[in-house]
Amino acid sequence: MSSQGPESENAADLINGIRSSEPTKTFLHKMDNIHKRLYEAKAAANDCKDPVPPRVQERLADLIIKARPYVPTVNQVSVGVCTVASFSGRERRRVVFKGEGAPPECCAFSGKYGQPCYHGAAAIIQVYGEGNLWKYIHPRYLTSTWQSQYHNVDFELPSQTAIDEAFAEARRLVDNGDNLQVPKAIAPCVSLVVS
Ligand SMILES: [Zn+2]
Numbered sequence: 001m002s003s004q005g006p007e008s009e010n011a012a013d014l015i016n017g018i019r020s021s022e023p024t025k026t027f028l029h030k031m032d033n034i035h036k037r038l039y040e041a042k043a044a045a046n047d048c049k050d051p052v053p054p055r056v057q058e059r060l061a062d063l064i065i066k067a068r069p070y071v072p073t074v075n076q077v078s079v080g081v082c083t084v085a086s087f088s089g090r091e092r093r094r095v096v097f098k099g100e101g102a103p104p105e106c107c108a109f110s111g112k113y114g115q116p117c118y119h120g121a122a123a124i125i126q127v128y129g130e131g132n133l134w135k136y137i138h139p140r141y142l143t144s145t146w147q148s149q150y151h152n153v154d155f156e157l158p159s160q161t162a163i164d165e166a167f168a169e170a171r172r173l174v175d176n177g178d179n180l181q182v183p184k185a186i187a188p189c190v191s192l193v194v195s
Contacts, residue, residue, distance in 0.1 A: 024167065035157050042150040048143045052134045056141045060133050063121045070122035082127070084119040093119040097127075100135045114138025 007026060050057060072084045072095070084093045084106075096105040103116040104124065110117040115137050116124060124136050139145055158166075173179045 028163070031157065035155055038153070038155050042153065045143070045147045045150050048146070051143055052137075052141060053143055053146050056134070056137070059115070060137075063116065063118070064125065064130050064133065067118045067121035067125060070118050072119075072123045072126040082123045084122050095120050095123040097123075097136075101137075101139055103136050103138070114140060 045053070048054070052060065070084050072082050082095050082097075084095050093106050098104055103110050103114060104120040105111065106117050106119045110120050116133070120136070121133060124133050128135070134142075
């Protein structure tokens with residue numbers, strides 16, 4: 001969101017002693033921006049046909065590469081457990097599958113972000129294949145969750161007539177003076193008091 005245009009115009013007007021740009025112009029510009037960005041984001045979410053949004057796809061693609069050095073031993077998958085050896089082969093991790101919608105349990109990372117650690121990803125890829133990796137992440141990363149954020153979310157801009165009416169009413173209230181508050185009395189500065 002940016003109101004840079006009217007703001008810089010305002011700043012220039014102040015320097016030049018001309019105040020042609022009203023604060024309301026800044027406000028309206030901001031409102032237009034919010035409206036535009038909301039509908040762009042909503043369209044991007046609704047147009048997504050993949051099970052996970054592009055940014056999550058990128059993360060999973062990276063995870064597939066990073067998981068390659070880890071070698072799972074899949075002999076215990078029938079009970080939901082598999083052992084994954086690190087690249088060096090010195091360390092072995094116990095990976096416990098928690099079913100779809102959750103990453104397998106493993107190291108500290110696996111419980112933190114709702115995404116599999118490298119060991120967990122290696123185990124999922126070995127057992128279910130790369131194409132199913134997305135099924136073992138928290139549902140908050142899914143396209144359906146992304147789309148649901150915009151469900152029933154609408155922000156209709158008021159019509160020019162409604163804006164004009166609101167400004168005319170505000171001007172009327174200012175002009176009749178009834179709603180203006182009396183400034184607080186401030187004690188005069190001593191140096192300015194003429195005796
Ligand atoms: Zn791990």
